[in-house]
Amino acid sequence: MTSEANSTAFIAATALAHNTAVSLNFVLVRVVLYVLLALISWRTWKFTVSPLLYPDLPKEYPYWLPFMGHGRAFFLDSNGLLSRARGYFGGTKEPFALTAFGMTFYVVTQIKHSAEVYRNSETLSFEDFVQGLMRINGNDENIIKAVYTALPTDKAGFPNPQGESLGVLAQRMHAHQLHPGKNLTALQKQVQGWIGKHLNLADLAAYPSAVSKPDKSIEVLLYQWCSETFIQLGQDVYFGETLSQIDPELPAAFFTFDELIWKMLYQYPSFMSADMTTPRSQVIASLNKYFQVPQAERSGGTAWLINAMEDEMRAIGVEGDNLAVVVFHLYLAINTNTRKTAFWLLSYLIYNPSLLEAYRAETAAAFGDDGALVDPFMIQDSSLCPWVDAIWHETLRMSGWAASVRLITADTVIGGKYMRKGNRVMVPHRLLHFDEGVFGEQPHKFRPERWTQKVNNSDEPGVNSLARSPSWRPFGGGKTMCSGRFLARFSVTTFVATLLARFDVELVGNPPFPRADEGRPVLGTMSVKEGDDFRVKISLRK
Numbered sequence: 001m002t003s004e005a006n007s008t009a010f011i012a013a014t015a016l017a018h019n020t021a022v023s024l025n026f027v028l029v030r031v032v033l034y035v036l037l038a039l040i041s042w043r044t045w046k047f048t049v050s051p052l053l054y055p056d057l058p059k060e061y062p063y064w065l066p067f068m069g070h071g072r073a074f075f076l077d078s079n080g081l082l083s084r085a086r087g088y089f090g091g092t093k094e095p096f097a098l099t100a101f102g103m104t105f106y107v108v109t110q111i112k113h114s115a116e117v118y119r120n121s122e123t124l125s126f127e128d129f130v131q132g133l134m135r136i137n138g139n140d141e142n143i144i145k146a147v148y149t150a151l152p153t154d155k156a157g158f159p160n161p162q163g164e165s166l167g168v169l170a171q172r173m174h175a176h177q178l179h180p181g182k183n184l185t186a187l188q189k190q191v192q193g194w195i196g197k198h199l200n201l202a203d204l205a206a207y208p209s210a211v212s213k214p215d216k217s218i219e220v221l222l223y224q225w226c227s228e229t230f231i232q233l234g235q236d237v238y239f240g241e242t243l244s245q246i247d248p249e250l251p252a253a254f255f256t257f258d259e260l261i262w263k264m265l266y267q268y269p270s271f272m273s274a275d276m277t278t279p280r281s282q283v284i285a286s287l288n289k290y291f292q293v294p295q296a297e298r299s300g301g302t303a304w305l306i307n308a309m310e311d312e313m314r315a316i317g318v319e320g321d322n323l324a325v326v327v328f329h330l331y332l333a334i335n336t337n338t339r340k341t342a343f344w345l346l347s348y349l350i351y352n353p354s355l356l357e358a359y360r361a362e363t364a365a366a367f368g369d370d371g372a373l374v375d376p377f378m379i380q381d382s383s384l385c386p387w388v389d390a391i392w393h394e395t396l397r398m399s400g401w402a403a404s405v406r407l408i409t410a411d412t413v414i415g416g417k418y419m420r421k422g423n424r425v426m427v428p429h430r431l432l433h434f435d436e437g438v439f440g441e442q443p444h445k446f447r448p449e450r451w452t453q454k455v456n457n458s459d460e461p462g463v464n465s466l467a468r469s470p471s472w473r474p475f476g477g478g479k480t481m482c483s484g485r486f487l488a489r490f491s492v493t494t495f496v497a498t499l500l501a502r503f504d505v506e507l508v509g510n511p512p513f514p515r516a517d518e519g520r521p522v523l524g525t526m527s528v529k530e531g532d533d534f535r536v537k538i539s540l541r542k
């Protein structure tokens, strides 16, 4: 080919490439335009036209990406998202809808409507949530089915007059153990004995988070220390000593798992969650070994519920790993929130020395002359210990994260709005707890006095009614309201009273007040933000 022919071919190829690029660009622009047009039409239809045509359906917080919805914001900070959504609707009290990762939640923020949710166990199901957890944590499908199959009314073991499944009956069994009565008192006595015995310098110094100091004191990272102590306490009181003998590292493994529980709740794939699944497997494996020890050979006292639950489960064929997974959920309920609540309560006291002194003075009468803990029950009496009562409530208010979520099993009307079967309804407790109209001024500040002030609208003259307000939901509501609430309060307030009676507790250095990890989902009380745990010095009182 001549050089002239070469250059002609080159020019032709360049022109062709140019034309192709131009037409590709053109196609691309058209595609983008079509997609945008489709998105705008979809969005206008879904969030502007449809609400006008169907005013009985809850209005939806608009988003741009179908399916994904508010998934990213939900993942980063779900409480922040809920507040923004409520703000978008002008602080509405009507239920509204919110979509994240293809799942639609109807959010209920008015007290009257949340009461409708808690009352309705016909078409709103809590069991769906529990079954989801069972599935994620390794229960086989046939076992989940067996646990949720109705049992005869005349079955042996725990009475079942309504012929319910073991999954539903379990709620009554929790209540039988944990609601005021002789079973709860037995557990409280165990807690009292445990605290009396173990809250001494030698035992405290043995925790991994403690460093001994020469002057009869130790230094601890408070969050880690409260967690180690309370998991050990909860475990010993429910399972006796045998579980610790099987696996002395169990509380540490549970702590590691529980700090990463958000990966379980978001169902992270296994290649991204080995740090969470490894300690979880350890807890389940140790529980499995525990159930291989015959009941009569377990030492140190086992709570009624553990043996009763084991008998009921075995009777319907739940054995081995499946039994361990079921009881793992109980281990989780016992230990996940109490440790964190103890940390927040102690933090508020340490950063407010006058409150700390008030707590110490009020609870002094629970101790004998020799410093022994003789009457922990007086600490639970709000007329004898009003500050303890107020500090407990305010700590729960500030550090509670939980929301009640129910699956809608048939179309249901809540707050006058139709909620469609297959979606979920949510009562976000944290949003309710910061309502200035209910909890008074500066709702974002720790002000325990809001619980001591006499309130006019109380049914008893001169009594604060806040704790009876339907907006107050730190433990959820309805049939599934936390049955462990009495034991949790007893354990935390008694532990703190004993700590203050025996020790001086002071900050090491001058760290700022720890921040809560508001973005991550938990099942009750928030964790501390990574890096915000702080050192305290615990020294014997003179």
Ligand code: HEM
Pocket (backbone or CB within 6 Å): 170, 171, 172, 174, 178, 333, 334, 335, 337, 338, 341, 402, 403, 404, 405, 474, 475, 476, 477, 478, 479, 480, 481, 482, 483, 484, 485, 487, 488, 489, 523, 524, 525
């Ligand atoms: C301060 C500590 C605690 C907090 C903030 C807390 C909070 C909660 C919340 C929000 C629920 C869900 C209720 C619902 O959605 O309706 C719940 C359920 C539950 N909690 Fe707690 N909890 C605490 C301590 C405990 C303890 C110590 C135990 C056991 C000893 C326990 C046992 C349970 C059980 C068994 C359930 C399930 C209710 C059922 O299915 O019947 N909790 N808790």
